Amino acid sequence: MDVVTELLARSHRLGADPRNTNYAGGNTSAKGTATDPVTGRDVELLWVKGSGGDLGTLTAPGLAALRLDRLRALTAVYPGVEREDEMVAAFDYCLHGRGGAAPSIDTAMHGLVGAAHVDHLHPDSGIALACAADGEALTKECFGSAVVWVPWRRPGFQLGLDIAAVREAHPEAVGCVLGGHGITAWGATSEECERNSLHIIRTAERFLTERGKPDPFGPVLEGYEPLPAAERRARAAALAPVVRGLASTDRAQVGHFTDAPEVLDFLARAEHPRLAALGTSCPDHFLRTKVRPLVLDLPPGVPLEEAAARLRELHAAYRTEYAAYYERHAVAGSPAMRGADPAVVLVPGVGMFGFGRDKQTARVAGEFYVNAINVMRGAEAVSSYAPIEESEKFRIEYWELEEAKLRRMPAPRPLAARVALVTGAGSGIGRAIARRLAAEGACVAVADVDGGSAERVAAELGGPDRAVAVTVDVTSEEQIAAAFAAAVLAFGGVDLVVNNAGISISKPLLETTAQDWDRQHAIMARGSFLVSREAARVMTEQRMGGDIVYIASKNGVFAGPNNIAYGATKADQAHQVRLLAAELGEHGIRVNGVNPDGVVRGSGIFAGGWGARRAAVYGVEESELGAYYARRTLLKREVLPEHVANAVFALTGGDLSHTTGLHIPVDAGVAAAFLR
Incomplete structure (x- = not known):
């Protein structure tokens, strides 16, 4: 060898x-x-x-x-x-x-x-x-x-x-x-x-x-024991948007949550406040975890509102202390302070949140703090934990050689550190949107009623550091809440939501049943409302603004034949865009829509029977439906899933930061669907 x-x-x-x-x-x-x-x-x-x-x-x-x-x-x-x-x-x-x-x-x-x-x-x-x-x-x-x-x-x-x-x-x-x-x-x-x-x-x-002695972290603090697993993760999901918003005060960060046994035991013990305040020691550790973590000094049983309020107080104090740490040790030629937010937040009874420029960095920050806990346990077992001096930590954290590494890093992509949730993302337009958002740097929660399809798309996007799959029926409030909880536990929060889930029922008025009407509206009008409501709850708690995008349709404007249920629900979605843009603007949340023409190739809806029914309405072969739609447009071009995804990125990629309440037509030019 x-x-x-x-x-x-x-x-x-x-x-x-x-x-x-x-x-x-x-x-x-x-x-x-x-x-x-x-x-x-x-x-x-x-x-x-x-x-x-x-x-x-x-x-x-x-x-x-x-x-x-x-x-x-x-x-x-x-x-x-x-x-x-x-x-x-x-x-x-x-x-x-x-x-x-x-x-x-x-x-x-x-x-x-x-x-x-x-x-x-x-x-x-x-x-x-x-x-x-x-x-x-x-x-x-x-x-x-x-x-x-x-x-x-x-x-x-x-x-x-x-x-x-x-x-x-x-x-x-x-x-x-x-x-x-x-x-x-x-x-x-x-x-x-x-x-x-x-x-x-x-x-x-x-x-x-x-x-070593058996209990190096001291006795268990009464009331600080870990919550039961389901309750622990529910509380973590409720606190995650608050914590992420605080950790993103200087710049947007992606989060990672862990309730590893080492973390829960450490936070349940009497010595954890003293040891956490000492910070980590190994240069590899504190370069990723910062000089010390932020520790919530309340037991897990307090009301959520009290815990959130206390986290905001502690965060303000952390930023003041970090700025003082910088001022104590900075010398002429020191790099500028990079940011005063914590990279690790510890919540007794619940677990640990790590933060970074992307999911991998956030996850690794958490892994390194678990390493630090193990180090503290070992040192306290045989002696006492004595990390290197604060001044030495500063010399490494603000080392010019480390600064040079940061300068060599490629510029972040437009959606870096943003977290997206896309409904109906297991196929067709939704899959194309998820792919485009991930390609532009976003972490993506791939939501679909078909869990297997969602899993396959998430794997295509790069796996758990890039995308997670969530199974969700958008007619269920409980499943929607669970989907958002999964997203915030995976990535810390949600910034960008795309309402894409839908079905299409194409029938004349006299053949459209009340059940058809109710099913169409339950999935698209009611489903979009429920998803947007949960999105707004997370985004307002984060205080980072956000984007909600509706994949509506030119059928919300254009009165096509034999299409009462679908066209009416698309018009409902279109007006939700306007209503929510007006309501959520004060929170920095922008709400916009995309109005595609019929997307035939790669569409789950068309493959599910809608294409055959629309082809029959227009008197063409189903295989010719895409070409038929293209011929009736001004540009004579067929609309594909990727074109809709491009419009979503245009709305959310940063160049239209002052635009809300807008619908973008992606129909190759259907004059009857021009917005007025």
């Missing part, structure tokens, strides 16, 4: 177990030789996981390849710890060939340590020792001379020099514990390095279990 293949295999094994390292945390490396294409001679190289990426899914392009002779030569020009950040740019001059990942801040650690294989990892057990008040003594007690304590130092070139010196001074050691940070292990072979990494991690786990 070649060096790179061996390194990737080791990385995947280590990254597959969350006990070994957190998502995207740590890095691995291997040294070996390759042919220099210029000289034809062998050259010694370092392959190391580059900036970003995750060990569990690392690929060859995610590695940086550097010439070891040049990397080691940097020690001769190193200007000292006060200017060590300059060395990151110097890594580019050590690269071997083109391509590959950008070298990370930890490159020096891997290149300078005198071992062929190096792992730097962030296991909860190792960080627990690293963040214990007497971590150095505990490390010696746990490992003897096999693992050496290295005091806290911000990641960088000097830390690489420090660990290289440790390796040279302690030839019997297999690795080290980095104060406040994590672990590093090494070996002469990839197998030995992996074995040493796992030895450190598992030995620390056993030490914490065998030596």
Whole structure:
């Protein structure tokens, strides 16, 4: 097995177990030789996981390849710890060939340590020792001379020099514990390095279990016990829009909710306020969770209105305190404050909300805080939790190198951080809308009465970090409420709702039964009303504005034959747009509509029999219906689901921010349906 293949295999094994390292945390490396294409001679190289990426899914392009002779030569020009950040740019001059990942801040650690294989990892057990008040003594007690304590130092070139010196001074050691940070292990072979990494991690786990006290977070606080599962999730769904709105004060954020057992136990214990206030320690943790979380200081049994009011008070205090934290530590040249909202909100008895620019970032923030809870538990079990100093946290949070990473990120898509719920999204127009909104950056709740179709569309859109499926009959108030609850638990809230669910009954007046009329209106007129009402409830609680879009029809304006039930309900929907635009404008909620002509290809309605009946009305073959509709338009073009989706995006993508109460015709020009 070649060096790179061996390194990737080791990385995947280590990254597959969350006990070994957190998502995207740590890095691995291997040294070996390759042919220099210029000289034809062998050259010694370092392959190391580059900036970003995750060990569990690392690929060859995610590695940086550097010439070891040049990397080691940097020690001769190193200007000292006060200017060590300059060395990151110097890594580019050590690269071997083109391509590959950008070298990370930890490159020096891997290149300078005198071992062929190096792992730097962030296991909860190792960080627990690293963040214990007497971590150095505990490390010696746990490992003897096999693992050496290295005091806290911000990641960088000097830390690489420090660990290289440790390796040279302690030839019997297999690795080290980095104060406040994590672990590093090494070996002469990839197998030995992996074995040493796992030895450190598992030995620390056993030490914490065998030596630790049983209740490191203290006794259970009376009244703070977790609510029963159904009640817990119902309360989370009710609070989620409030919490997300607060966390989005500076910029819109996507949310992620978890009621993991570790979170619920932590919040039920007497020591959780003290420990949460100390914040996280490992740089990978607090870069994603911020310096500390916001913690609701009320038991879960208080009325929802009281909990929401208290969250607003605590959020105001959090923002004031965060601004003060920034002012305490900012110096000339510090990046501007990025935002004062929390990334993690803890609600006793209920669970944890994480927030980020997208669902994955929000989910990972929550996962990292679970890591932090495990670290605190381990440290408190054998000692007391003592994270790195606040000033050091600031130096990393507002590190110019981190700022440079943010500047390299691509510009957000138009609907980034927005959450959409589309009814009737399992097929036809609804599926096309869901696809377009997801392509433009939105998270999407794919709602459909056919749960299987909704699941398939959600999977097409990228799975749970991009889309979730919700089964909903829009004639049921209970199912609509459940659908919105599922959406807010998945993504934190809802910003954009598309009323698309519908059926079509095409009959002459004398053949239209009262049952036909009631069914048509129950699904489309009443269903749209119920969906919009629930949407307005969530959006007003979020206080972030929002969009409601009705997929109406040119039939709401145009009086076609044999179409009384369908045409009347579309006219009802059209006027709901006007009525709700007038009512919801004060909350920043815009309500608009789209009036398509008949969409034949890809339409679930037409495939369900409506097409055959309309074709009979017009005296054409059903297969020719789309062409017939196109011929009667001014533009002589057939309307497809994608054209309706384009109109929805035009209304919600940002360019029509001052437009509400509008209906956009998407009918290729039907003069009789011109709006007046």
